Amino acid sequence: xxxxxxxxxxxxxVTGEVKEAVGKVxxxxxxxxxxxxxxxxxxxxxxxxxxxxxxxx
Numbered sequence: 001x002x003x004x005x006x007x008x009x010x011x012x013x014v015t016g017e018v019k020e021a022v023g024k025v026x027x028x029x030x031x032x033x034x035x036x037x038x039x040x041x042x043x044x045x046x047x048x049x050x051x052x053x054x055x056x057x
Contacts, residue, residue, distance in 0.1 A: 002049075009049070
């Protein structure tokens with residue numbers, strides 16, 4: 001996994017965590033859902049890169 005891909009995946013996860021927290025505090029269910037989706041996107045990017053790394057070996 002390249003450093004740039006790691007940073008993008010981590011950014012998605014952090015952004016998602018922040019959105020989810022703000023959504024919970026403000027009672028905004030849509031923002032909570034967006035936050036969870038962003039986190040899932042970050043985890044998916046990690047998984048895809050892990051698979052790529054496995055096949056590169």
